[in-house]
Amino acid sequence: MSIPATEAVTSGMLTPLATSASTNDDQQMFMELMxxxxxxxxxxxPADSGExxxxxxxxxxxxQMTKVAxxxxxxxxxxxxxxxxxMVGRDVSYLNEDGTTSTGKVxxxxxxxDGPILDVDGKQVPLAWVASIHEPGSTPSTDTPTDAQA
Incomplete structure (x- = not known):
């Protein structure tokens, strides 16, 4: 015995989910399988209602987890x-592609x-390359404790 109303209800249930911005292929597949x-x-x-x-x-x-993510x-x-x-207006030290360190003003x-790209004295520096930030005009601290200080 076929119930035509079931076809209309199930196809109507999938339409809003398919057009939703947060619906991905896995969610669509889950709904279709269900x-x-x-x-x-x-x-x-019949299937267990608890299941x-x-x-x-x-x-x-x-x-909900997808929305939170x-x-x-x-x-x-x-x-x-x-x-x-x-960081605009501050001095930064950053690693160059060759592994050397440079300093300049943002x-x-x-x-x-790919994320924020800083303009440091005319050079494009990805934020991930920044090693330290310091006040304009000051030099970055490169002091490391010696055995006598430690």
Whole structure:
């Protein structure tokens, strides 16, 4: 026996999820499998409602964790951007590609998909290369304790 209303309800359930910005392929596959399980279950031996509720709860938890992960990534990117912007006007020491250390004044920041890029005296320096930050005009501290000081 076929119930036409089931077809309309299940296809309508997938549409909002498929158009949602936070839905990825794994979530879509999970929903399709769950709907298929409901559609093709044996009417004389239906699925356990507790198992169905557990699967629904797992899907909701996965969706919430995905949202938290996206919000955390946005927060980290914002913190990096504010931190890089706060370096404008300060002197920094950074590692060059050849492994040597250079010092210069940050005159600007560019934001790219790879993260903030500092403009240090005309040279593009990724934020990850910065070794130290110091007040303009001061020299970076390179003092290391000696055996007599330790």
């Amino acid at each position: 709907v298929a399980q409901l559609r093709y279950q044996d009417p004389l031996n 169905f509720l557990a699967q629904t709860a797992q899907f909701n938890a996965l969706e 996206e919000q955390t990534a946005t927060l980290v990117a914002s913190q990096l951007a504010f931190g890089a912007a706060g 005159t600007g920041v560019t934001f790219s998909t």
